[in-house]
Amino acid sequence: MSSTARSAAVDLNADLGEGMGDDAAMVQLVSSANVACGFHAGTPALLRRTCEQAVAAQVRIGAQVSYPDRDGFGRRFMEIETDDLIADVLFQIGALTAIARSVGGTVDYVKPHGALYNAIVSHHEQAGAVVTAVGESGLALMGLPGAVALDLARAQGIPVLTEAFADRAYTPEGTLVPRSREGAVLTDSATVAGRVVDLVVSGELTAIDGSTIAVQADSICLHGDTPGAVDHARAVRTALAAAGIRVQHR
Template sequence: MYNADVSGITHSAVTVDLNADLGEGVGDDEAMLGIVTSANVACGFHAGTPAELLATCRAAAAAGVRVGAQVSYPDRQGFGRRFMDIAPAELTADILYQIGALQAIAKSVGTSVTYVKPHGALYNSIVHHERQADAVIRALLELGGTLPLMGLAGSPVLHRAGDAGLPVIAEAFADRAYTPEGTLVPRTEAGAVLTDSATIARRVVDLVTSGSLTSIDGSDLRIEAESVCLHGDTPGAVRHAREVREALRRAGVSVASVPR
């Protein structure tokens, strides 16, 4: 069992971004905006209403937190956590629609969309589903190719995006278990979601300072991530996030948004 005692670790040159999924109508967005440095704001396809997105962008701007578009499958009933076999052209159009809507909302409150992070099943699918990965990449290229794609650290989709000329942000997860192959353990499996704040905090410090995580079978993983996701909709999310932020502070790790 990990613990949150990081007093013996000092890595003052290390900086990491903390992000959270917000604007979904669940969890305590206000509290999370006081902890994270990047907000993945829902775009209405899996969760969130226009009024909720507007309020979230306004609150993020006031807190000095960067806004990212949290795009997803059109699956409100399943909260975007079910795979959908959508034709690539249709998926590209869906992504463009969602980003455009959030860009307009963000602009109205004096901020902007600075990156794109797929949500739920879409996030996991494009790790290996080449046609859907290319559809997401195509959408970002059609928007000018300047918005970074945030995705799973070490995954093929980030290499495909980089090869296409897109900037990318490699991400790891604070409260999710990993397979030995470096992918996320499906939520349907036991142990997929971590629930102990001290364990989560120590895990993040280890990841950020050493680039190492322990997978679900006990093997070591090498993961280089610029951003760490703190889910805002899981039980105890705010407590987990606060402990992570404090543990990083004690370890001498700076917290700042990316792109910096």
């Protein structure tokens, strides 16, 4: 075991409150919870219960904001006017903040979901809208390394959290392979766990074409709705522990 691994720590996050996975199990295995805000999934009662579980587990809460797209689970790109998108994001943050506060918690960061997450990697207008809303909320922004939104946030003094994905394939350019493409979602727990350890130790991942790419990540996502999500998370925790890597948010 390397000295780097012994001293390393990593934040594990999961998308929760969507009504699709075993949130009660996942919240025991991660250090940050991206809680849905109702626009792509979740009901107020479910979100409150999820926040309550996160508080009990001492897990950090983030607002998982989305396009208003419940029918498409927030995975369809939408053309939205800048002022409307700012208001949509602020509305979601405000709602989840109130819900978290009701159970003794706080919302500490914002992570866009699905198509919005991918859009603000390169869509300047929507990235600007999201950053404006996050800045007005006083929270940190979590996103993909190299995203336009993160560059804008840094320029405005907004705290940034970079993220990698344990169970998603990457292009050679460092972006996520579209879910419509075969092999975009990884389903083998051992493979997922091995990728996480490699990423923490080396800062690198293998892209879908076999090339090696550098990925700087403050947090690693384990999707709560991926088939076998809890098994993946348990395998990741076991592999990290074996490598001497702590799980904690920064």
